[in-house]
Amino acid sequence: MCTSFTLHAKDESYMLSRTMDFSIEMAKTVTYIPQNFHLIHDYSSSEMYQTKYAYVGMGALEDHCNIVFDGVNEQGLTAATLYFVNYANYADPQTVTTAVKVAPDMVVGYTLGNYASVNEVKTAFEQNQIQIVDEKNPTLGITPPLHYIFMDKTGATIVVEVMKDGVHVYDDTVGVMTNSPDYPWHENNLNNYLTVTPKQHEPVNWLGKELHPMSQGSGNFGLPGDFTPVARFVRAAYLKNFMPQADDEYGNLIKAENILKSVNVAKGAVVTETDAQDFSCYRSFMSATSQTYYFATYNNQRVRKINLQSLTDLTEPKIFAVDNHEDILDITNN
Template identity: 35%
Template structure:
């Protein structure tokens, strides 16, 4: 449920993209959160404040909750499901920022200038074990962050503490933990874009049936483990491009992990599918959204006018299933 990947263009601009895979219709749409906002928190009466503007996919459920986005300093991020691994605090701590898991991304994008800056903020963070009203349960999440300098990190809060990790491969999916995914890549050292050489078996020569055999053994299912390997391979070998073509390149990379309705069913029969893809440009402060029912990619740009608004602004679907676009 969800895949994320970074991409550094030939012209040095950094992008973050993700699929949002879920069985419950989240009804997300582009939302701009202006500067200097106060949010009530499900974790306690004090709530939390943000100073930076950001844009991403979200929904108003009493407060605006965003699940991905990019802020005015070029820090982008996404929240991904982390079932059976996430572990949060049961009590509020008076000397820390106490928020729920579904509020973490808002707080980070609203206050951090970069991945390095986020490292200092995270020391003051206490994620509390409280449910989100929309689902009626605590949402187990981990987070990927990427900034305009090309730095990429993963934040995981597990039973043994807070882990804020360098992400050398620029990819994240779901459980198991991120360190496990990195180690698992060691099982796929044979993957390559070029063909494997012919082999000789006691004088009998064998050849492949054509180009592409270098990727034989790459997992093709929709588990988080397989999606991680597949996306890491695609990111590594996809030909780079200029910034103007980066979203198109990322769209092709995510094609390999997009989940159509009906091909990934849960035990209760619900279909887990890719509700949308998003693409975040850290240099141009632009958020792109590509919904399942309409593959048209639309964008919202963080302008000074939007960043200085007094209240959040959303860009909902219209009756033709397209997004309002702000150029």
């Protein structure tokens, strides 16, 4: 589970936002990776690549293995990975001979470290320069089924999904992504909600009786309220479409926060087949314009930020511990 979307403000600032919904805590550290740092790109080989661009994102660094779930690089490329169960299908590592083999959970770090724009990412996938391979994450014990959303500082956005029939790169999207099924299904499903509107319904006459809305929000009737990927996609798309366009980056952040509140998963609301509780571990907001990484966590709703441009002089990685204790401002004596 996860929800993501892009936003565009009046001053031409762009932001990619997401929730990270999972049954284990994922918000432990934010990692800064500098230029010219060596990282592995898969689990089955010892080959390393050297990063071209510095980036920052939520995730961990251990022994030159950087697993980040989302982030932004110094060129303004942003990326996020979300669960794609029952649909994701990757190549056997043994069959990949020419492309760079990338483990599913290393794709975000690899792309942020190597590419400056969505067009470069698109070319890399479409021309088979990189190939996502079927490799288990050692901690999870499974190959994580994932798909990806990318946006750059021009607002260009793509969704990348690797399935049994190959690699699919979707552009000209609505800028929303959740989980299974595939992206085209979700976009087509929006046709079922043509009558959903923020405006009140007008009174009508039935059988000689005037019927009128019971209260505000009658136009929203039919908007799905559950936590399935389908429902969260529709809610995020609805709010992204009808909320007023923000003036600037700060406005994008406020708008994104309020959209994510509609899809935030509380503990106990979703219980998995193994009796684990999925919940929204954290929310992140990546500014492609200022290269700032904002985030808030389930247990600490205070929004924190890390500005990448303030870190680029560093030649070694930097790890930021995530404080998951609620930061409450006491204004009693103000």
